[in-house]
Amino acid sequence: MRSRHLALFLPLAMAVPVLASCTENTDTASGDERSIRVVSDADSCEVSATEAPAGTLTFDVSNEDSQVTEFYLLAEDGLRIVGEVENIGQGINDRLTLNVPAGKYITACKPGMKGDGLRADFTVTASDEEVEVAADEKQMIDTANTNYLAYVQDQTDQLLAKTTEFVNLFKSGKDDEARALYADARVHWERIEPVAESFGNLDPLMDLREADVAEGDEWTGWHRIEKDLWPADAKGYEPMTQKQRVHYADDLLKNTKKLDKQVDGDLSFTVDGIANGATGLLEEVASGKVTGEEEAWSHTDLWDFQANVDGARVAFEGVKGLLETKDPELAVTLTKRFDELQKLLDTHKSGDGFVYYEELTEPQVQKLADAVNALSEPLSKLTGALLSRS
Amino acid sequence: MTKRTVSRRTLFAGGAATVGVVGGFAAAQAFEGDDQTTSGTASYAFRGAHQSGIVTPAQDRLHFAAFDVTTDSREELIALLQEWTEAAERMMKGGSAGPIGPTEGDSRLPPDDTGEAIGLPPSRLTITFGFGPSLFRDGKGRDRFGIADRKPDVLEDLPHFPADALDPAKSRGDLCIQACADDPQVAVHAIRNLARIGFGTVSVRWSQLGFGRTSSTSTSQETPRNLFGFKDGTANVKAEESSAVKEHVWVGQDDDPKSVWLAGGSYLAARRINMRIETWDRQSLSDQEDLIGRTKDSGAPLSGGDEFSEPDLDLPGRDGPVIPVDSHVAMVHPSANGGARMLRRGYNFVDGNDPLGGLDAGLFFIAFVRDPAEQFIPLQTQMAKSDAMMEYLKFTGSALFAVPPGIGRGEYVGQALFT
Known part of the structure; x- marks a missing residue:
C-alpha cells in the first residue's frame, strides 16, 4: 500500500471529484460534442468548443508550453473548482472526465501553475443525459x-x-x-x-x-x-x-x-x-x-x-x-x-x-x-x- | 532477393552454405544476413574482439543457464571450454552441436546433436560465456583451478539488498551461458546441447527462459515493454554509442592489474525479479505512471516530450516535482546517479504460476557493465531502499559473472584467463 494513495491533509478543493489520467489520446471523435479538446500554451488556452450538452464530458488537455500546466473547470463564480487536472508536462496529454449538469462555467489553463489562468466562458446546455447531482x-x-x-x-x-x-x-x-x-x-x-x-x-x-x-x-x-x-x-x-x-x-x-x-x-x-x-x-x-x-x-x-x-x-x-x-x-x-x-x-x-x-x-x-x-x-x-x- | 536457407543439416554436411566468418579480431561482431529484422537466416560470428550477445541487437528469446563445475581438474575445465567453443561456433552458424550431426552418425550411437533444431535457420543465435566468483575460489575457499590470483576485486557475490528474497537454487554459479535467438527452440537447443557436452565436468545449477526482450540495445530497435506494460530501459547504452559502450561496458586494460585477461570483456549482473502482477494490475493508470515516472502510452517522461526526451527530475509540479521523487525513473536515471549507465539486456519471464494461482512472472534482468561496484550495486541499493516500484517487486535470483573478451582464430573462450 502506497502512502500516496491516502490523500491526507488536502485542501477542500482537492476533494472535488475528478478522474484524471495521463494518456496519449489523439483520436477523440470529432463528432462527439461531449469530447472537448484543450490545447494549453504559454499564452493561449484553446478550447475546441464553448458549449456542450450536460452529461459526462471529457476534456482532452495537451500542453505545448515548456512549463507544466494545469486545466480547470470552474463554476460560474470562477472560484469553486468543478474539476481539474494537474502536472501536465510538455507534449503530454491528460484527460479530465466528469459529469457536468447544465449551467454556466469557466475553463482555465494555468501554464506555469501560476495566477488565475487563461480563462474562458463555457456553457453546458440541458440534455436528456443530465444527471441530477445529489443535493446531499x-x-x-x-x-x-x-x-x-x-x-x-x-x-x-x-x-x-x-x-x-x-x-x-x-x-x-x-x-x-x-x-x-x-x-x-x-x-x-x-x-x-x-x-x-x-x-x-x-x-x-x-x-x-x-x-x-x-x-x-x-x-x-x-x-x-x-x-x-x-x-x-x-x-x-x-x-x-x-x-x-x-x-x-x-x-x-x-x-x-x-x-x-x-x-x-x-x-x-x-x-x-x-x-x-x-x-x-x-x-x-x-x-x-x-x-x-x-x-x-x-x-x-x-x-x-x-x-x-x-x-x-x-x-x-x-x-x-x-x-x-x-x-x-x-x-x-x-x-x-x-x-x-x-x-x-x-x-x-x-x-x-x-x-x-x-x-x-x-x-x-x-x-x-x-x-x-x-x-x-x-x-x-x-x-x-x-x-x-x- | 533470394533468401539463403542455412539449415543445420546442410551446413555440417557440405559446408557450401556456410556463412563467412570474420577472421581474427573484427571491431564488432560481424553480422551475416541481409535483413536483421526479418530474416531468420541471419547469423553472427562467434569470434571477434568482444563476445557476441552483448551489443548485438537484442534478440527476442533467451535461455540462460548457470553451471557449477564438478571437477577439480584445470585440464578438464579447459577441455570443456574448448569443446564449448567449437560447439557454440557451429551452432551460431546454424549448424549442429557436435561435428557429426543429429542423424548423420552411426545409428548404433546416440547422435551428437539432439536434433530439435533440424531445419531451423540460425535465428541470430548468440552464445555468451561468463565466469562466476566461485570459479576462482569455491565456497570452501579453495583455488581449484589455479586462477584465484586473477580474480578481479569487483567479481564478488552481490551483497544482500533490502527486499531480496533470494532462492539459492536460482542464484550464483561458477559459469554461465547466455543463449539468445529469435526462435526459442534455437536458444533452448543451444543450452541443452552445451549442458550435455558438459556432463561430468559441470552440472546445471539453474536456468531461465525469457521472452519479449525488455531492452533495446540498438537505436534501430523499438523500446519494448515489460510485464508492467511500460517501456523499459529507454536510457540504455546502445551499440551505436561507441564511446558510451567503451566507457560503460567494456573492461579496460588498466581497470584492475589482476584482470588484464578481462580487458575487452564485461561483467554480467543477473537478477530474477518477480513482479506482483495481480496487485500491480489493480493500480490506477495515473498511479502506475507516477510509480514509473513515464506515461504508459508513449513512454515519455512525465516532465514532457517524447520517449527519448531527457526527464526533468526537478520540474516543479503541484505537490513536488512532476516526476515523483520516488518514481522508478527518478531513482535509476543516469542523471540521478552520477551518470552511471549500463547496457541492459533483460527478458520477460513467466514460469507458470505460484501455489496461490498468481503468475510466477517478472523480469529476468541482465545488465552488462564495466564495473559492477560503480554502475550496478549503488543503483540497486538506491532502488531497493527508495524506489516506490519496489512494493510490486520481489527479487528471487541473483548472480554476477565476468564475461571474458572475444577470441581470435584457434583460441577458446576464456583462454586469456588460463594462459
Missing part, C-alpha cells in the same frame, strides 16, 4: 470523512491501551500472557495500517518483517518481539536479555504513542483517500497474510487478515451511500464479495480468535486467496467510481 452529496462526503476519522482515532486509542499492557507483560517476563495478547493488540494496528503507513517511517519502525530489514539496519517493532515470544521456529535463536526486552518494548510503545498523537492531531480524510485505504488493506492481505509471511513466528496471520478486512469493510461502508448514487452495481458486487470473504474466514474461527496459519491446508489457503482476489479486483474500481462523476 457534499454532506455524504463530509459524513464519510468524519466517521472514518473517528474510527481511526478509536482504533489508535485501543492500540495504545493494549500495546501498553502488552509491553508491560513482555518486560515483566509474563510470556504466556503476552502471547495471548499479541494478536489481539495488533488487530487495531492492522485495521488502520494504511494510515500508519502515511506517517513516513513509523510503519517500518513498528511493523517491519525480518526479511525486509536492510543489512546493517536495526530491526525493531512488533515482529522483533514476536520472534522472542515464539522462538520455536527460529533456528539457533538467542533469546533477548532483560535489557534488550526493555529496549524493544519501550521503543514500540514510544512509536505507538507517536502514532496516536499524529492521528489525534490535525488529520482529515478525502473519499478517495478512504477508498484507497480499503484497496491498500486488501493488498496487505494478498501480499502478506494469505501467504503466512506476516506472522512468521506466531502464525497468527488470520487475526491480521480479519483486521485488514475489518478496516477495508469500514472504509467501504463509509462511502457506500455515495457509491450507490454513482455505481449501484459495484456497490452490490462489493457487498456480496465482502460477505463471501467473511463467511469463508468465519469457517476458520476458533474460540475468540482463529486457527494458526500452519494449521490451514493448501486447498483452504487457495480458497482464501481466491476470495481475496474476487474482492480485490472490483474493489480496485472503487476510487475511480467515487470520483468519476460529480
Whole structure:
C-alpha cells in the first residue's frame, strides 16, 4: 500500500471529484460534442468548443508550453473548482472526465501553475443525459470523512491501551500472557495500517518483517518481539536479555504513542483517500497474510487478515451511500464479495480468535486467496467510481 | 532477393552454405544476413574482439543457464571450454552441436546433436560465456583451478539488498551461458546441447527462459515493454554509442592489474525479479505512471516530450516535482546517479504460476557493465531502499559473472584467463 494513495491533509478543493489520467489520446471523435479538446500554451488556452450538452464530458488537455500546466473547470463564480487536472508536462496529454449538469462555467489553463489562468466562458446546455447531482452529496462526503476519522482515532486509542499492557507483560517476563495478547493488540494496528503507513517511517519502525530489514539496519517493532515470544521456529535463536526486552518494548510503545498523537492531531480524510485505504488493506492481505509471511513466528496471520478486512469493510461502508448514487452495481458486487470473504474466514474461527496459519491446508489457503482476489479486483474500481462523476 | 536457407543439416554436411566468418579480431561482431529484422537466416560470428550477445541487437528469446563445475581438474575445465567453443561456433552458424550431426552418425550411437533444431535457420543465435566468483575460489575457499590470483576485486557475490528474497537454487554459479535467438527452440537447443557436452565436468545449477526482450540495445530497435506494460530501459547504452559502450561496458586494460585477461570483456549482473502482477494490475493508470515516472502510452517522461526526451527530475509540479521523487525513473536515471549507465539486456519471464494461482512472472534482468561496484550495486541499493516500484517487486535470483573478451582464430573462450 502506497502512502500516496491516502490523500491526507488536502485542501477542500482537492476533494472535488475528478478522474484524471495521463494518456496519449489523439483520436477523440470529432463528432462527439461531449469530447472537448484543450490545447494549453504559454499564452493561449484553446478550447475546441464553448458549449456542450450536460452529461459526462471529457476534456482532452495537451500542453505545448515548456512549463507544466494545469486545466480547470470552474463554476460560474470562477472560484469553486468543478474539476481539474494537474502536472501536465510538455507534449503530454491528460484527460479530465466528469459529469457536468447544465449551467454556466469557466475553463482555465494555468501554464506555469501560476495566477488565475487563461480563462474562458463555457456553457453546458440541458440534455436528456443530465444527471441530477445529489443535493446531499457534499454532506455524504463530509459524513464519510468524519466517521472514518473517528474510527481511526478509536482504533489508535485501543492500540495504545493494549500495546501498553502488552509491553508491560513482555518486560515483566509474563510470556504466556503476552502471547495471548499479541494478536489481539495488533488487530487495531492492522485495521488502520494504511494510515500508519502515511506517517513516513513509523510503519517500518513498528511493523517491519525480518526479511525486509536492510543489512546493517536495526530491526525493531512488533515482529522483533514476536520472534522472542515464539522462538520455536527460529533456528539457533538467542533469546533477548532483560535489557534488550526493555529496549524493544519501550521503543514500540514510544512509536505507538507517536502514532496516536499524529492521528489525534490535525488529520482529515478525502473519499478517495478512504477508498484507497480499503484497496491498500486488501493488498496487505494478498501480499502478506494469505501467504503466512506476516506472522512468521506466531502464525497468527488470520487475526491480521480479519483486521485488514475489518478496516477495508469500514472504509467501504463509509462511502457506500455515495457509491450507490454513482455505481449501484459495484456497490452490490462489493457487498456480496465482502460477505463471501467473511463467511469463508468465519469457517476458520476458533474460540475468540482463529486457527494458526500452519494449521490451514493448501486447498483452504487457495480458497482464501481466491476470495481475496474476487474482492480485490472490483474493489480496485472503487476510487475511480467515487470520483468519476460529480 | 533470394533468401539463403542455412539449415543445420546442410551446413555440417557440405559446408557450401556456410556463412563467412570474420577472421581474427573484427571491431564488432560481424553480422551475416541481409535483413536483421526479418530474416531468420541471419547469423553472427562467434569470434571477434568482444563476445557476441552483448551489443548485438537484442534478440527476442533467451535461455540462460548457470553451471557449477564438478571437477577439480584445470585440464578438464579447459577441455570443456574448448569443446564449448567449437560447439557454440557451429551452432551460431546454424549448424549442429557436435561435428557429426543429429542423424548423420552411426545409428548404433546416440547422435551428437539432439536434433530439435533440424531445419531451423540460425535465428541470430548468440552464445555468451561468463565466469562466476566461485570459479576462482569455491565456497570452501579453495583455488581449484589455479586462477584465484586473477580474480578481479569487483567479481564478488552481490551483497544482500533490502527486499531480496533470494532462492539459492536460482542464484550464483561458477559459469554461465547466455543463449539468445529469435526462435526459442534455437536458444533452448543451444543450452541443452552445451549442458550435455558438459556432463561430468559441470552440472546445471539453474536456468531461465525469457521472452519479449525488455531492452533495446540498438537505436534501430523499438523500446519494448515489460510485464508492467511500460517501456523499459529507454536510457540504455546502445551499440551505436561507441564511446558510451567503451566507457560503460567494456573492461579496460588498466581497470584492475589482476584482470588484464578481462580487458575487452564485461561483467554480467543477473537478477530474477518477480513482479506482483495481480496487485500491480489493480493500480490506477495515473498511479502506475507516477510509480514509473513515464506515461504508459508513449513512454515519455512525465516532465514532457517524447520517449527519448531527457526527464526533468526537478520540474516543479503541484505537490513536488512532476516526476515523483520516488518514481522508478527518478531513482535509476543516469542523471540521478552520477551518470552511471549500463547496457541492459533483460527478458520477460513467466514460469507458470505460484501455489496461490498468481503468475510466477517478472523480469529476468541482465545488465552488462564495466564495473559492477560503480554502475550496478549503488543503483540497486538506491532502488531497493527508495524506489516506490519496489512494493510490486520481489527479487528471487541473483548472480554476477565476468564475461571474458572475444577470441581470435584457434583460441577458446576464456583462454586469456588460463594462459
